[in-house]
Amino acid sequence: xxxxxxxxxxxxxxxxxxxxxxxxxxxxxxxxxxxxxxxxxxxxxxxxxxxxxxxxxxxxxxxxxxxxxxxxxxxxxxxxxxxxxxxxxxxxxxxxxxxxxxxxxxxxxxxxxxxxxxxxxxxxxxxxxxxxxxxxxxxxxxxxxxxxxxxxxxxxxxxxxxxxxxxxxxxxxxxxxxxxxxxxxxxxxxxxxxxxxxxxxxxxxxxxxxxxxxxxxxxxxxxxxxxxxxxxxxxxxxxxxxxxxxxxxxxxxxxxxxxxxxxxxxxxxxxxxxxxxxxx
Amino acid sequence: xxxxxxxxxxxxxxxxxxxxxxxxxxxxxxxxxxxxxxxxxxxxxxxxxxxxxxxxxxxxxxxxxxxxxxxxxxxxxxxxxxxxxxxxxxxxxxxxxxxxxxxxxxxxxxxxxxxxxxxxxxxxxxxxxxxxxxxxxxxxxxxxxxxxxxxxxxxxxxxxxxxxxxxxxxxxxxxxxxxxxxxxxxxxxxxxxxxxxxxxxxxxxxxxxxxxxxxxxxxxxxxxxxxxxxxxxxxxxxxxxxx
Numbered sequence: 001x002x003x004x005x006x007x008x009x010x011x012x013x014x015x016x017x018x019x020x021x022x023x024x025x026x027x028x029x030x031x032x033x034x035x036x037x038x039x040x041x042x043x044x045x046x047x048x049x050x051x052x053x054x055x056x057x058x059x060x061x062x063x064x065x066x067x068x069x070x071x072x073x074x075x076x077x078x079x080x081x082x083x084x085x086x087x088x089x090x091x092x093x094x095x096x097x098x099x100x101x102x103x104x105x106x107x108x109x110x111x112x113x114x115x116x117x118x119x120x121x122x123x124x125x126x127x128x129x130x131x132x133x134x135x136x137x138x139x140x141x142x143x144x145x146x147x148x149x150x151x152x153x154x155x156x157x158x159x160x161x162x163x164x165x166x167x168x169x170x171x172x173x174x175x176x177x178x179x180x181x182x183x184x185x186x187x188x189x190x191x192x193x194x195x196x197x198x199x200x201x202x203x204x205x206x207x208x209x210x211x212x213x214x215x216x217x218x219x220x221x222x223x224x225x226x227x228x229x230x231x232x233x234x235x236x237x238x239x240x241x242x243x244x245x246x247x248x249x250x251x252x253x254x255x256x257x258x259x260x261x262x263x264x265x266x267x268x269x270x271x272x273x274x275x276x277x278x279x280x
Numbered sequence: 281x282x283x284x285x286x287x288x289x290x291x292x293x294x295x296x297x298x299x300x301x302x303x304x305x306x307x308x309x310x311x312x313x314x315x316x317x318x319x320x321x322x323x324x325x326x327x328x329x330x331x332x333x334x335x336x337x338x339x340x341x342x343x344x345x346x347x348x349x350x351x352x353x354x355x356x357x358x359x360x361x362x363x364x365x366x367x368x369x370x371x372x373x374x375x376x377x378x379x380x381x382x383x384x385x386x387x388x389x390x391x392x393x394x395x396x397x398x399x400x401x402x403x404x405x406x407x408x409x410x411x412x413x414x415x416x417x418x419x420x421x422x423x424x425x426x427x428x429x430x431x432x433x434x435x436x437x438x439x440x441x442x443x444x445x446x447x448x449x450x451x452x453x454x455x456x457x458x459x460x461x462x463x464x465x466x467x468x469x470x471x472x473x474x475x476x477x478x479x480x481x482x483x484x485x486x487x488x489x490x491x492x493x494x495x496x497x498x499x500x501x502x503x504x505x506x507x508x509x510x511x512x513x514x515x516x517x518x519x520x521x522x523x
Contacts, residue, residue, distance in 0.1 A: 011522070067517070073369065077369075078369050084362035089292065098366065101371075102370055145366075
């Protein structure tokens, strides 16, 4: 279980994360959503010990996470937002280096490396340097690298950014499978569809504060399960309804073209993000 | 063991860039020996100047080899490639990472120094290099590798490391008992320069090369630098709030 208690991160006068309290159960798949600059990556940064909190603490199964606690660090893998790899190393060397940094025994790391690279279609490129890989391939490699160490907790900071649709689906399937095997996952993403499909709970952050935590389904239900989109020359707007009947009744009274669809987490996010922007 | 992992990483880099690393280690010292030792033929302390120069060039090559192997590389990994993040995140104890960098850098320094020793062999200058010489070269390399770690950690931009090299490493290369005896430097500045690590290294390697006894105080001074710089590196890794 991951517990963030009163977690605060300040850079001089700017508060990036403000008194964050959050619990993620073992085996949970939690999505951290929010507009740019909301504090998501800073939170991941503190969980990966790259950033030290100004106040508060992070507990993993009751143990305090810090830079010296190697036993806890062993259980965590991170896919950072940036391509954090040596550009002059080959795919094979990147994996080997990771295995060594996490003290994975030689035979085990070679076997896992082969399996993961095959799964992500990177096996044929294993002798290619990172510099020569496409953005999507680098992203896949980062995920492979994180999984090589068989972590208990996986922190993903926009893991599918730059991936094509097929690769993204592959990655979703993999993450779902890993989560079914009790891997605890914390994900930040800008793809709301990704969060809706993968996460059992999501948290909406704005200006460093966690504004709301719930399941995607509950958030959608609160907004209204059915959405009616109306498009004019100036803008596109949506209205939300609890029942299909209400939505159909609304459409029948409209003079302009409109379409009915199911509400998504993106609608929830847009609605909330709009409110946050108004507050600003 | 984390130290072995870092050494493995250094080995991968060395193997891949073998020719570049070897050539880079040779060019500047060879120029010094050709220009100052063979081009401008002089006598120093009643001996050919090369007798004085070569141990100094070996010392400064060790310094440059170690510092350059670590500082620029680690700086790029930290600020540009962000590869250093993975080390910080990993369970490899950070002290082992630093120790690996120091040992790896020292070995690169010794490698560069050995190239110079081999290259000057045909000149036929009677100089001795023994186990003590290599221990001192290793220690000198350790001091400058650690300095490389510290500089790369505290650098804020990519240009900070070359700038530090220009302001600190290059003047040391010329002034620290390498091309001329620091006894000739004016009083006041002389005392400061004499206690710099490269001055001590040059002096000890030169004494051994000439078959003279050397003062172990130099080893103590190098050890003090090593401890102080290592403490600075640890302080950064464990205490710095934002890496």
